Each structure stands twice: as C-alpha cells, then as structure tokens.
Amino acid sequence: MLSKKVLLIAAVVLVALLLGYQYTVQQNLAGPIRLMPDDAAVVAQGQEVYVAECATCHGAQLQGQLNWQQRLPNGRLPAPPHDETGHTWHHDDASLFNVTKYGPQFVAGPDYQSDMPAYEGKLTDAEIIAVLSYIKSEWPAEARATHDEINRRAVPQ
Numbered sequence: 001m002l003s004k005k006v007l008l009i010a011a012v013v014l015v016a017l018l019l020g021y022q023y024t025v026q027q028n029l030a031g032p033i034r035l036m037p038d039d040a041a042v043v044a045q046g047q048e049v050y051v052a053e054c055a056t057c058h059g060a061q062l063q064g065q066l067n068w069q070q071r072l073p074n075g076r077l078p079a080p081p082h083d084e085t086g087h088t089w090h091h092d093d094a095s096l097f098n099v100t101k102y103g104p105q106f107v108a109g110p111d112y113q114s115d116m117p118a119y120e121g122k123l124t125d126a127e128i129i130a131v132l133s134y135i136k137s138e139w140p141a142e143a144r145a146t147h148d149e150i151n152r153r154a155v156p157q
C-alpha cells in the first residue's frame with residue numbers, strides 16, 4: 001500500500017534527521033575548550049560562580065589556603081591559589097576544565113584522595129568555562145601570555 005510506504009519513508013527520514021541532530025550536538029560539545037578572559041559578560045558570570053562555589057577553599061582573593069604546598073595530617077593537599085603564585089596558569093584550558101568537571105582524579109587516577117570536588121552535575125560546562133575565564137582574567141599580563149602559549153602548544157589549531 002502506498003500510504004504505508006510513505007509513512008515508512010517518513011519515519012526513516014525522521015530517525016535520520018534526529019540522529020543527525022544528535023551527532024551535531026555531540027560534535028559541538030566535543031569542540032575544543034576555550035576560556036574567554038576577555039569577554040566581560042562571561043567573566044562577570046564566572047566571578048559569581050567563583051564566589052559561590054570556589055572561594056571558601058581557594059580564597060576570596062584567589063590566594064589559596066595557608067601552606068598550600070604542604071600536605072595536611074590526613075595526607076591531602078590544601079587548596080592551591082588560583083592567582084599567579086599558584087600553578088593553575090601552568091595547565092592548558094582543557095586540563096583545567098577536566099579537573100574542575102571531573103575532579104583531580106581525572107589526572108591522578110580514581111583512588112586519589114582530594115578535597116577538590118568534581119563539579120559534574122553541579123555546574124554546567126558553560127559555568128565551568130566562565131569560572132575559569134574569571135580566574136584567568138585576574139592573572140597579570142605575563143602569566144596570561146604564557147598561558148596562551150601553553151594552550152597553543154597543547155591544542156592543535
């Protein structure tokens with residue numbers, strides 16, 4: 001019957017369209033992670049996220065916790081500064097994003113004990129990019145330039 005055939009073709013086309021759409025969305029999400037320290041709106045949103053989610057440990061001035069390089073009695077590390085005295089700016093955009101989203105276990109392995117939370121499910125990808133963009137916007141020009149260079153080497157253009 002013709003109408004059944006038409007329906008079948010329509011269904012096949014619909015499924016193909018949906019799959020194609022999903023593929024495009026996944027492609028977009030899988031794109032390279034880029035911080036936006038020069039985008040005032042993103043930085044302002046990031047500062048709000050920082051104050052709400054990060055400042056208790058990493059410090060209101062991004063200064064980190066006292067003696068952050070010495071392990072605590074429980075073997076864990078204190079929160080490092082996010083200003084230029086820390087090593088946040090030594091890591092490329094994607095590494096910072098992954099540590100924030102999935103926790104330090106992303107680089108140190110699943111058994112690594114840390115007070116740094118994983119923000120997957122608590123912050124959206126856009127919020128994570130915003131908060132890291134805010135952090136980068138606070139670095140002096142020299143650290144920002146070095147970080148741009150680290151990104152150029154880390155991410156194939």
Ligand code: HEC
Nearest residue numbers: 053054057077078079080087088096099100104114115116
């Ligand atoms: C409960 C305390 C706590 C909170 C809240 C917290 N962190 Fe952390 N963070 C840590 C600790 C502790 C470390 C050190 C990780 C380790 O054990 O190696 C760390 C490490 C990091 C690092 C790696 C820095 C580096 O130089 O390697 C990044 C990036 C980071 N935090 C981002 C964030 C962001 C962004 C937020 C807020 C959205 C946040 N953290 C909230 C405790 C915290």
